[in-house]
Amino acid sequence: MLKAAVICVLIFYLACFLFDLWLLGDVTMLSAVLRFGVMLPIAIGLLVYIAGNHPIEKKEIAAILVxxxxxxxxxxxxxxxxxxxxxxxxxxxxxxQMAITIAAASPFRPALRASIFTFCLNYSAIWFLQGASPSYVIQHLAVYMPTVLMTLLVSYQLEVEALTSHLQMQENEALKRELSRQNKDLARLSVTDPLTRLANRRGTEMELMRLATEVPDEARRVVLLVADVDHFKAYNDAYGHGAGDECLKRVARAMRRALPMEAHLARHGGEEFLAILSDADADMAPTLAESLRRAVRQLGIAHGFTGDRNTYVTISVGAVSGRIQSEGDFERLLDLADRALYAAKADGRNTWRVSLDEDEARVVA
Structure with a gap:
């Protein structure tokens, strides 16, 4: 916009040479030298400067000076x-005056200083004009001053509008950042269990999607573990739901610490948890299952209503190893892990079992 304004003003300024020829025939040579020999090269230099990589404030000041x-x-x-x-x-x-304050679209303060300079210049030169008189100066002021005031007012309004637009843009950007942050928080909350802060079922679905699309084929071999808190209903009924919630939170933190950082751990529902470790060999399943069992047992949460020899909160774990390439693969592995979990429950709880053969669904300790 500044470049276009300078070009328009330059064309008008050079075209005024025709008025010089018409009204001031005695100084046409001086006019040609000053307009075309001095101002035209300077204006071209200004356009080059405006096209360069300089701050807009300096470009506006340069336009005012020209x-x-x-x-x-x-x-x-x-x-x-x-x-x-x-x-x-x-x-x-x-x-x-109009060129300084409107065409150059300059900030108000530089425009005000330039207007004062222009006023002093013009009304110093006016006394040297052929035939100038005090009455002529007063008549000239009657035309000139409204122009000064109106153009300064326009300059001020333009600056206020520009500042308002800038502040509005900054506010919009801040709102966009806040909205983006809230959307991220909502997305995180949608895949997070509010009690244990682990992933929920939706979080597990996203992990399965990641395994199916982002993980290389050779890394899709996983160990899947299903853990269930033993006699949790009895614990909840005996100690209250508040104690039950606190128990689940402590169990979740213990299992999270017992698993590798890259493992996916989720609350699968109620007192049941699910873990997935990708790029894992089958011989890692017993190790991981035992790590979970031991971590929970070492919490030492008293449970006097188990109805068996265990007097602390424990978990039973079912594990399986296989390849996940689709949702159907996951469902098959989950079914095998559940069978291993039931076997662990049947063997007295506080233990783990591993499903080794997907065809025969063999479960071994």
């Missing part, structure tokens, strides 16, 4: 003329 220099040259042309038409022509001084 406009002020053009005003100086114009005053020199009129002061040098003895033509009677110079008094009529000098009313065009208001155009420099």
């Amino acid at each position: 406009a002020l220099l053009a005003n100086v040259c114009w005053c020199a042309i009129l002061v040098s003329s003895s033509s009677p038409g110079v008094l009529t022509y000098f009313y065009a001084a208001a155009t420099f």
